[in-house]
Amino acid sequence: MTRSEKEQLVAELSDAFGQANCVVIVDFKGMTVKEMEEFRKIGYEAGLGARVIKNTLANIAFKNAGIEGVELIDTNMAVWGEDPIATAKAVAKYAKENDKFVIKSGVIDKQPVDAAKIDEYSKLAGREELLGMLLSVWTAPLRNLAAGLDNLAKKKEEEAA
Structure with a gap:
């Protein structure tokens, strides 16, 4: 990925994270491409955005969006949406179906939250x-x-x- 592609990706993600009311960070280690595409299809139907992104680029995007305190380690996928409850429900539902898809943390209304808080939102x-x-x-x-x-x-x- 060239520097200009990285800058464009960070700009797109900064805009998406800034407009989203909910961003969920999930671990997808061990998932097959078919399983990833299955989740992306579910997310698309729910109106969610999803992207696997390098931690350094994600940290820059979060900072540009005015979001502080999100820790990213290992492999991460960012899933974002307008409605925090719908986003949490879609992610939690897929996490129950696939044990390799693990909710790590997230951001709701620009505030960092842990996996337990996202699970609470999914039950509302x-x-x-x-x-x-x-x-x-x-x-x-x-x-x-x-x-x-x-x-x-x-x-x-x-x-x-």
């Missing part, structure tokens, strides 16, 4: 689930009113008969 309700719960709460009074009126109508019919 996602945006769609929360919107469904909110909609259910909003429509509950109307459902109750409709059920009450229906019961009243049935009662009046029984009394009339």
Whole structure:
């Protein structure tokens, strides 16, 4: 990789890390190319970016994005996305399916976090689930009113008969 290619890669990653609300660092040592492509496909479907990157280039990209305190050792893949919960869910799900895919650390809202925090985020309700719960709460009074009126109508019919 030439110097200009490295500079371009660092610029792209700095931009991606700066815009992402969640970056997860995973170890992929021992994974086959097929397994890596399988994860990339899952990540693409979830709207995530994923890249294997040298630690020095990743450290420069994190620094350029204004993120401090991320330690990178050994082999690393960075996975990033807009929604921290969706990102954590996708990574944690694949980590459960493949024991060679190990969550090491990450960054959520520009703050470094450990693997346990990412696992906690993966167990939270996602945006769609929360919107469904909110909609259910909003429509509950109307459902109750409709059920009450229906019961009243049935009662009046029984009394009339």
